Each structure stands twice: as C-alpha cells, then as structure tokens.
Amino acid sequence: MGPLIEEIKNKKELKSLNSDFVGSITKELLEGKKINIDKKSERKKIIKEVRSILHAVYGVFKKSKYTKKEKLLKDISSLKDTAGHNKILELHRSTKERLEYYPSVYEKIFAITGKPKSILDLGCGLNPLSYPYMRLKTEYYATELTEEDSKFIQSYFDKLKIKGKAYSLDLTRINTLPPADVCFLFKLLDTLETLKRDITKTIFEQLQTKWVVASFPLKTIGGRKNISKRRLVWFEKIIKDCKYETFEIPNEVFYVIKLASK
Ligand SMILES: C[S@@+](CC[C@H](N)C(=O)[O-])C[C@H]1O[C@@H](n2cnc3c(N)ncnc32)[C@H](O)[C@@H]1O
Known part of the structure; x- marks a missing residue:
C-alpha cells in the first residue's frame, strides 16, 4: 500500500x-x-x-499564509509583542476566530481552575502562541499531529524562553499523556471522534490532569451556519460524574471540568 x-x-x-x-x-x-x-x-x-x-x-484549519509562520516568528521580539503574536495566531482558523476573545477566555478559565503551573495542550494548532494572553508563567506541553507543526511550536518556546515541550502525537493512538495541572482540548474532540469513535473516553481515562478545558465550535468552518449545542449530549454523558462549568464566546463553547478521579 x-x-x-x-x-x-x-x-x-x-x-x-x-x-x-x-x-x-x-x-x-x-x-x-x-x-x-x-x-x-x-x-x-x-x-x-x-x-x-x-x-x-487537518488541512482545512490552515490559512493560505500558514507557511509564513517561520518568518513571522523571526520578527517577534518578546512576549510583549502582541501584534507579532497575533499575526501568527491568524494563520490557523481556530486561533484566528478566537483572537479578540483570548483575554476574557483565559480570565474565565483561570478564575475557575486557579493559575496552573503546567498546561497540556492537545491537538494544539497554533494555540501555544496565545501564551502572552494567559498572563502567567507556566510550563507548557503541546502536541500536534505532525512533526513539522510541533517543531514550529518548539521553536516558539525556545525563542521566547518559555519552559515548554512540543511533540508530534496522533491522539487516536495514545498510550500515556504527561501530567499537568490543566489540559486544553480546544475544538478537538469533534474532529477526533470522526477519526475514531469513543476516542474521547480513552483520552479522559489517560489524562493525568486535575482540570480539563474542552471547547467545541458553535459555527461551521467559515462561520456561515450555526451548530447546535444539543449535539454535545454525547460529551456531557462522558463528564456527567464531574463538576463542570460552561461559558461561551460567539463561535465556541467551553467546558471547564474538574476531573473527579484526579
Ligand atoms: C480545530 S483544530 C483546533 C486547534 C487548537 N486546539 C485550537 O483550538 O486552536 C483541530 C486540530 O487537531 C489536529 N488533529 C487532527 N487530527 C489529529 C490527531 N489524530 N491527533 C492529533 N491532533 C490532531 C489538527 O491538526 C488541528 O490542528
């Protein structure tokens, strides 16, 4: 083959x-x-x-100028360079859509979880580059599907001297996941479930974090149609024994979940 x-x-x-x-x-x-x-x-x-x-x-999330990210990273001078970070965040659909809401998203998340000392960001896309919006110093573990994408995130961590490790991981075939205080599963689980049914349950079993923040799109790619939250009954069943809170931004719903067993 x-x-x-x-x-x-x-x-x-x-x-x-x-x-x-x-x-x-x-x-x-x-x-x-x-x-x-x-x-x-x-x-x-x-x-x-x-x-x-x-x-x-995979491919649909990348904007046409995605290949410019390495050059744009060279131009970023420090964590205070918000405009420089934004230019890269705009190259992936998920981070572009979230861009203007990042300050309030992180404020809401960390008001519930407390300030994490370590974050695990699975299927991260370019989300690690929203680090300045978190307004905290945290260790950062990030995974993406391809070696190339995770290498880029690692080069961002190295350049900005963030204590972080990025590596490639196919989440449909996980064995272990590193421990952390909070795990981000942003706009990821719908996608993974299309590849492997019930993979969300396996991921939740493997997680060694106290908190999970999972988000789901409320609009189709391109933003033309609404997607009903009622479709998330399957997910709410998985977290039914956990304490959780939800909040929304225009295109996305977030679940901040305290893992019962951790
Ligand atoms: C909708 S994007 C969300 C990206 C990021 N979490 C965010 O919200 O900014 C879904 C991401 O999942 C990644 N992905 C798709 N299949 C995957 C798999 N089997 N294992 C790991 N990541 C995967 C894609 O490359 C893509 O970046």
Whole structure:
C-alpha cells in the first residue's frame, strides 16, 4: 500500500502528514469494501476519499499564509509583542476566530481552575502562541499531529524562553499523556471522534490532569451556519460524574471540568 499512501500525500497541504497516520485511515476506508486499487478509476476514487478526510481533520484549519509562520516568528521580539503574536495566531482558523476573545477566555478559565503551573495542550494548532494572553508563567506541553507543526511550536518556546515541550502525537493512538495541572482540548474532540469513535473516553481515562478545558465550535468552518449545542449530549454523558462549568464566546463553547478521579 506504500505507493498509494505516497500518492495520497502528494499534495502540498498533506505532505507533512505521517505515512502511518494516512495508512491507517486508508486501511479503514478500504476495509470490507471490494476495491481494486490497481484499477485506475477505483484508485482515483479512494485517493479522493482519503484526501477529503485528511483535509477535514487537518488541512482545512490552515490559512493560505500558514507557511509564513517561520518568518513571522523571526520578527517577534518578546512576549510583549502582541501584534507579532497575533499575526501568527491568524494563520490557523481556530486561533484566528478566537483572537479578540483570548483575554476574557483565559480570565474565565483561570478564575475557575486557579493559575496552573503546567498546561497540556492537545491537538494544539497554533494555540501555544496565545501564551502572552494567559498572563502567567507556566510550563507548557503541546502536541500536534505532525512533526513539522510541533517543531514550529518548539521553536516558539525556545525563542521566547518559555519552559515548554512540543511533540508530534496522533491522539487516536495514545498510550500515556504527561501530567499537568490543566489540559486544553480546544475544538478537538469533534474532529477526533470522526477519526475514531469513543476516542474521547480513552483520552479522559489517560489524562493525568486535575482540570480539563474542552471547547467545541458553535459555527461551521467559515462561520456561515450555526451548530447546535444539543449535539454535545454525547460529551456531557462522558463528564456527567464531574463538576463542570460552561461559558461561551460567539463561535465556541467551553467546558471547564474538574476531573473527579484526579
Ligand atoms: C480545530 S483544530 C483546533 C486547534 C487548537 N486546539 C485550537 O483550538 O486552536 C483541530 C486540530 O487537531 C489536529 N488533529 C487532527 N487530527 C489529529 C490527531 N489524530 N491527533 C492529533 N491532533 C490532531 C489538527 O491538526 C488541528 O490542528
């Protein structure tokens, strides 16, 4: 299946994805189907289908100027350089949408959790670059799907002398997660559930944090349609034995959850 995977990845936005990750999605899609990947039309169809999944879980979040982030990082002088940070935060859809609300989001979160000494940010996108908005000194562990994206976050930590570690991790295949005071699962669980049903439960079992802050979009990508909060019944079932509070910003609902067992 190797050549097929490489063919699927042969697109600018998908090149940096790990072949095992692409392979597992392809395998799952092929399972139980009688598809002959050596037949041109069938091969084309499967390539299209896998690429569409990869776009929905990964590529779609990156704005067209995403590749400019390294250059923009060079221009950032300090944690006080809000404008410099904002330019990078604007390159990922999730952080761009949240940009004007960051001060109030973190104020609300930390009013509930207290000031964390360590944060674990899973499927972080570019969220670690919102560090100045947190207004605290905390250790920061961040994970993203690809090596390339996590290396960028590590270079940000190093440049700004933040005590942090970023690494690549496919969250559909986790074994252990590092301990921390607070874990961020921002706009992540909907995406992960499309890749692996019930993965949220596994993540919650693996977490070694006192608090979890999970958020979900209230608008479709591009902001055209509302997505009902009623769809989150499945998630509220998972956290039913925990104490939690919620709050909203225009495009996003946040759950601040105290993990009962930790
Ligand atoms: C909607 S974005 C949210 C990014 C960030 N948490 C935020 O809210 O600013 C979802 C993120 O999940 C990442 N992702 C998708 N599938 C993943 C997987 N299997 N393991 C880890 N991360 C994944 C994507 O690369 C993307 O950056």
